[in-house]
Amino acid sequence: MDSKAVCSPADACSFFAKEGRRDFLLKRQLTKPRSPKLSSPRRAVSFALCLGLLLSACSTRQNSTVNDASFHQITDEAGRNIKVPATVTRFISLAPSITEIVFAIGAGEGLVGRTTFCNYPPEAAKVEAVGDTLKPSIERIIALRPQVVFVSTASQLEAFTTELDAHNIAVYVTDSHDLDGVFRSIERISDLLGRRPQADELLKQLRGRVAAVEDKVKPQPPVRVFYQVSDEPLYTIGRDAFITDLLKRVGGISVTADVPGAWPKYSAESALAARPDAIILPTGGSMGDANSNVAAPLKRSPAVANHRVYKVNEDHLSRPGPRSVDGLEELARALHPEVFSK
Amino acid sequence: MTRAKTTETTANVGRVLRLDSSRVTFAKTLVVCGVLLLTLLLIVALMSLFGSEKLPARAALCALISFGKASCGLTADQDAILFDIRLPRILLGAAVGGSLAVAGASYQSLLRNPLAEPYLLGISNGAAVGTMIALVFMGAQEWSRPLLAFSGALAATFVVYRLAQGRTGATPERLILAGVIVTTFLSSAIVFVTTLMDATRIRSFTFWLLGDLSGSTNKLLWLALFIAVAGTFVLAAHARSLNLLMLGERDAFDLGVEVSRVRLVVFIVASLLVGSSVASSGSVGYVGLVVPHLVRLSLGSDNRITVPAAAICGAIFVVVADTIARTVIAPRELPVGAITALIGAPLFVYLLRRR
Numbered sequence: 001m002d003s004k005a006v007c008s009p010a011d012a013c014s015f016f017a018k019e020g021r022r023d024f025l026l027k028r029q030l031t032k033p034r035s036p037k038l039s040s041p042r043r044a045v046s047f048a049l050c051l052g053l054l055l056s057a058c059s060t061r062q063n064s065t066v067n068d069a070s071f072h073q074i075t076d077e078a079g080r081n082i083k084v085p086a087t088v089t090r091f092i093s094l095a096p097s098i099t100e101i102v103f104a105i106g107a108g109e110g111l112v113g114r115t116t117f118c119n120y121p122p123e124a125a126k127v128e129a130v131g132d133t134l135k136p137s138i139e140r141i142i143a144l145r146p147q148v149v150f151v152s153t154a155s156q157l158e159a160f161t162t163e164l165d166a167h168n169i170a171v172y173v174t175d176s177h178d179l180d181g182v183f184r185s186i187e188r189i190s191d192l193l194g195r196r197p198q199a200d201e202l203l204k205q206l207r208g209r210v211a212a213v214e215d216k217v218k219p220q221p222p223v224r225v226f227y228q229v230s231d232e233p234l235y236t237i238g239r240d241a242f243i244t245d246l247l248k249r250v251g252g253i254s255v256t257a258d259v260p261g262a263w264p265k266y267s268a269e270s271a272l273a274a275r276p277d278a279i280i281l282p283t284g285g286s287m288g289d290a291n292s293n294v295a296a297p298l299k300r301s302p303a304v305a306n307h308r309v310y311k312v313n314e315d316h317l318s319r320p321g322p323r324s325v326d327g328l329e330e331l332a333r334a335l336h337p338e339v340f341s342k
Numbered sequence: 343m344t345r346a347k348t349t350e351t352t353a354n355v356g357r358v359l360r361l362d363s364s365r366v367t368f369a370k371t372l373v374v375c376g377v378l379l380l381t382l383l384l385i386v387a388l389m390s391l392f393g394s395e396k397l398p399a400r401a402a403l404c405a406l407i408s409f410g411k412a413s414c415g416l417t418a419d420q421d422a423i424l425f426d427i428r429l430p431r432i433l434l435g436a437a438v439g440g441s442l443a444v445a446g447a448s449y450q451s452l453l454r455n456p457l458a459e460p461y462l463l464g465i466s467n468g469a470a471v472g473t474m475i476a477l478v479f480m481g482a483q484e485w486s487r488p489l490l491a492f493s494g495a496l497a498a499t500f501v502v503y504r505l506a507q508g509r510t511g512a513t514p515e516r517l518i519l520a521g522v523i524v525t526t527f528l529s530s531a532i533v534f535v536t537t538l539m540d541a542t543r544i545r546s547f548t549f550w551l552l553g554d555l556s557g558s559t560n561k562l563l564w565l566a567l568f569i570a571v572a573g574t575f576v577l578a579a580h581a582r583s584l585n586l587l588m589l590g591e592r593d594a595f596d597l598g599v600e601v602s603r604v605r606l607v608v609f610i611v612a613s614l615l616v617g618s619s620v621a622s623s624g625s626v627g628y629v630g631l632v633v634p635h636l637v638r639l640s641l642g643s644d645n646r647i648t649v650p651a652a653a654i655c656g657a658i659f660v661v662v663a664d665t666i667a668r669t670v671i672a673p674r675e676l677p678v679g680a681i682t683a684l685i686g687a688p689l690f691v692y693l694l695r696r697r
Contacts, residue, residue, distance in 0.1 A: 233557045256673075264674040267393070268427045268431075269428060270394045272422060
């Protein structure tokens with residue numbers, strides 16, 4: 001703990017008290033000759049009042065100021081070392097996926113800020129919005145006095161964390177590239193928020209559902225899938241996308257699984273040459289009816305010829321959280337209808 | 343005084359048109375343009391052999407020469423890649439490059455400013471704002487994109503021109519300052535609109551703002567090609583007036599040029615060129631600046647040659663740049679605007695220093 005941060009409340013109070021007393025004495029000296037009788041008790045009362053206020057201010061501060069014993073150092077998912085309080089009661093989520101995780105482990109009442117994209121669960125709407133994921137209002141975040149801010153992207157992290165560090169607000173970055181990563185993320189967030197039992201219960205249930213799907217699709221031959229993130233311009237999922245892992249688990253092979261990056265802009269000719277057997281169109285949810293048509297170069301694919309184009313809820317698939325398992329089940333039903341129809 | 347001015351003017355004409363070193367004749371223009379057109383054809387054929395998917399070169403060439411009538415051993419998919427995806431994109435690149443370069447060349451002569459260029463003057467941004475309004479509010483109607491892009495480009499042109507007019511006329515500095523003001527204002531407008539838009543559409547817009555030839559439709563392609571060719575002919579027909587305008591509007595008027603009519607024609611035609619290219623592929627920067635200067639450095643500054651040659655060279659430039667953009671990190675893609683700037687700037691510096 002560096003000396004600057006350790007401003008022990010006792011010191012602060014005595015300093016303010018001294019300052020107050022000196023000020024008081026000074027004023028008393030000046031005013032004494034005029035009305036010695038009246039002012040003295042009144043001032044004594046006001047002084048006591050001030051002192052009381054200061055003390056109470058100090059004592060409330062004590063909860064949130066840095067105190068070596070109540071803080072511990074952890075490493076977040078991006079490998080950064082951060083200091084977090086032992087009990088986190090106020091925090092902000094800057095990603096819809098994290099908001100969903102927080103509510104799923106029953107820690108929603110500690111959430112004091114969310115993004116405008118966080119539309120699930122419905123209770124999240126009652127929490128104050130602090131802007132969107134890429135452009136949160138740093139002033140509003142600081143005004144909400146969170147102990148931890150959860151972030152899912154590394155964008156603008158540098159300036160962001162320095163600013164929040166200055167206010168003793170820890171920034172925890174989640175970074176999951178596959179479903180196991182999501183489960184790890186749920187565990188770690190629950191540890192941080194003291195909700196491990198609830199998280200274990202949730203994870204047991206989620207893992208059970210995943211295992212059920214995997215068992216069903218395992219005997220089936222894999223289906224070659226194209227996942228169309230947007231039609232114009234043509235974007236898809238690459239190696240680092242979390243959906244590539246989901247597809248693999250449900251007996252699909254993303255035809256763009258080897259493309260570097262998570263959301264590459266994809267060549268139209270390569271899309272045509274890929275000849276996928278099925279096409280997934282993530283749409284609906286926050287997307288509205290955007291991306292509900294197959295991109296032009298894919299119109300010649302076997303997927304279109306055999307009517308194997310499936311729309312799935314974009315919110316389930318783009319947010320690495322508990323509802324990813326819903327997305328997994330939707331994908332499995334789309335790719336292997338034969339084993340799910342019964 | 344008058345005599346001094348006349349001598350100076352004559353000297354200027356001599357310097358600007360380089361009449362002493364080479365006489366520009368119709369025959370010479372034809373030869374230069376013919377050679378350049380052949381080069382463009384060769385480049386188009388050559389560049390359609392490259393792409394993220396490999397095609398058998400001989401079969402692809404055979405199919406190209408027969409205009410797709412003979413299959414030449416290409417599979418149906420390969421045929422579709424060549425004729426439905428690659429060739430339209432290359433033709434769009436040619437149309438966009440030609441439009442921007444010829445617009446830049448005529449602005450530079452008309453406004454007597456070497457920095458006059460659709461991108462720097464804010465005209466591309468005007469067209470971009472128009473296209474964005476069309477995409478956001480009239481997404482269903484395809485015709486609204488080029489129409490509003492043209493209106494935006496024309497509006498930006500007139501605003502810049504008005505702002506540049508001082509009591510002493512439009513100085514080059516005033517013009518560029520006006521362009522910077524309009525550009526930054528419109529950029530902020532674009533940022534404002536993207537902020538209001540939902541997150542899913544922002545990604546496609548940011549890519550498109552850097553210039554992207556992948557997301558066009560056939561209708562927009564034919565429109566862009568038609569406007570590029572027609573616009574080049576109209577501007578080339580005004581090349582003689584543009585030559586005289588390089589001496590200044592006053593002198594050009596004295597020499598018999600209908601200055602206000604020529605100015606109006608250039609503004610409208612250039613706005614059409616910029617509007618159609620921005621509507622189909624976003625703002626591809628640098629073409630309108632670099633290509634006309636490269637042409638002047640190598641062919642002289644007589645607009646009778648510069649205007650048509652700039653159009654063809656602009657087409658070659660963008661076709662080559664886009665081939666790099668779509669192959670260098672295949673199967674991913676880069677925005678073509680990044681490549682035009684990366685090749686354009688060093689090439690420009692090299693030619694400038696060599697002279």
